[in-house]
Amino acid sequence: MSDLSLEIVERDGYAVAVLGGTRSPETLLAAAAETVARCASSGRDRVLIDIRAMRGGLDTLETFDVAGRQIPAQAGVRSIVRAAVLDRPDNLARIGFFETVAVNRGLNLRVFANEARAIGWLLSNREGDTRG
Numbered sequence: 001m002s003d004l005s006l007e008i009v010e011r012d013g014y015a016v017a018v019l020g021g022t023r024s025p026e027t028l029l030a031a032a033a034e035t036v037a038r039c040a041s042s043g044r045d046r047v048l049i050d051i052r053a054m055r056g057g058l059d060t061l062e063t064f065d066v067a068g069r070q071i072p073a074q075a076g077v078r079s080i081v082r083a084a085v086l087d088r089p090d091n092l093a094r095i096g097f098f099e100t101v102a103v104n105r106g107l108n109l110r111v112f113a114n115e116a117r118a119i120g121w122l123l124s125n126r127e128g129d130t131r132g
Contacts, residue, residue: 015048
């Protein structure tokens with residue numbers, strides 16, 4: 001059974017998805033599907049995904065499967081122009097692999113520990129800017 005908590009709020013020009021609970025393939029996939037659906041229904045194509053409150057982590061194979069196969073294959077995920085993932089500084093090395101895999105699969109996703117930088121990148125409109 002999933003212990004995912006997910007709150008999605010709309011901001012000016014983007015949505016914010018705040019996740020809580022345990023990081024697992026199931027919780028992350030459920031959160032991604034719900035977030036994409038809510039963004040589509042509200043006309044948002046940029047999302048800040050705040051996972052700082054989540055516990056645990058994925059192992060390397062789970063990360064590769066979720067970021068490289070499962071999320072890119074979800075319906076509507078390509079309608080998201082930019083996704084900024086906000087995590088704790090102590091988890092950046094682990095979540096950095098998630099970013100690498102997702103970007104290699106064509107998603108415009110970047111990981112941050114600083115919320116202001118994440119929002120700045122999320123709202124920037126520089127053509128071809130995928131790294132900030």
